Amino acid sequence: MNLITTIVAIAVALSMVLALVSFWLPQITPDPEKLSPYECGFDPLGSARLPFSLRFFLVAILFLLFDLEIALLLPLPWGDQLSSPLVTFLWAASVLTLLTIGLIYEWVQGGLEWAE
Template structure:
């Protein structure tokens, strides 16, 4: 018990010292930037948020993004399931995979 207390007494000031050093270095080395209207305005999807005229959003870009997200989520879900496949009941997993792929294909056709 005494060993843990001694380690805490040595460790806590060391952590505080490292935090203060990192904070001091970040304050000293920060960039001094003049405020600029263009650089400080928010930038989202390439649109100028300060103007009233907005270009229509590209539907093709949106569909490609949605399809990418669908297949990205599919890979995240399928890889662990494939890893567990040899250790499980084959009929149960074939039904689960079929249902999952059916939902995925219906979402793809919907898009």
């Protein structure tokens, strides 16, 4: 018990010392030159912030959803070793049906159209 108390006391003391030191250190405010964007030694030609197309985000989310659902089918080859392979077949068929319904829904809603 004495060892645990010592470790906790050292941790608390070290945390307090680090917190106090961070308040005593001066706050450095960078000048506008350091806040400006830097492009290979030249002044930037335009805005560094480019608009991000929401289509990329939607395609990435769709990929993640379908990829994770397809990962549910990976244990299928070992399903034939079960006592009832029919249960494995029904489970796989239901997952594939849900994937197909999701794909059809996204297609109908226009989520797979790149340009309108």
